[in-house]
Amino acid sequence: MRQIVSEHLQSHLGSISRRIAGVDDSWDVLVFDDEPMTGAVAFASCGLSSVVVRQPDKSPIRQELLLTFRPGSVSDGEVVRLIDLLSGHMRAGESLLRGSLHGLAPGLLSGARNVEDLYVTLPVYFDDALRKIEPPSAEPIVLMWAVPLVPEEARWLRRTGWKGFEEILEVADPDLTDPRRRPAPVFAGTN
Secondary structure, three states, X not given: OHHHHHHHHHHHHOOOOEEEEOOOOOOEEEEEXXXXXXXXXXXXXXXXHHOOEEOOOOOEEEEEEEEEEOXXXXXXXXXXXXXXXXXXXXXXXXXXXXXXXXXXXXXXXXXXXXXXXXXXXXXXXXXXXXXXXXXXXXXXXXXXXXXXXXXXXXXXXXXXXXXXXXXXXXXXXXXXXXXXXXXXXXXXXXX
């Protein structure tokens, strides 16, 4: 599976800039500079899809994770810890669902102390063809995007649900690659 994932990512994101070791030998992180845009870095897990997970309807899939950040805004270790946090659900056989919110330990992102949650969604900053891999003789591999949220955004999500939240994101258009961002005015003052 790792080879299939790596080739798929490279066909959409270009050359791998470097690799970061995961917490064990079963996965690592592929780094792509200037993806999904100039001035951003894409971090993609490679190997998590060795585990089959179940969706709510019990259908089997495999998943990999994408994160995007401004260069230098997070360390390699922080990226690995974020992916490892979410992969715990996958190791338990649970799929990561679009719209799910996952709490972070305080200070997990040293340069972005206001980030408290990771939001899982489709990788909308990327081409749609990146989202799904159809390996021969295996379950589909779905790539999910994990986005750090500031507290105001997370409160809005909890209040409106993921569909309403994503509609507002389209209008407000915050820079989701910047974990130090201030909340868009629409989210400010959310209690």
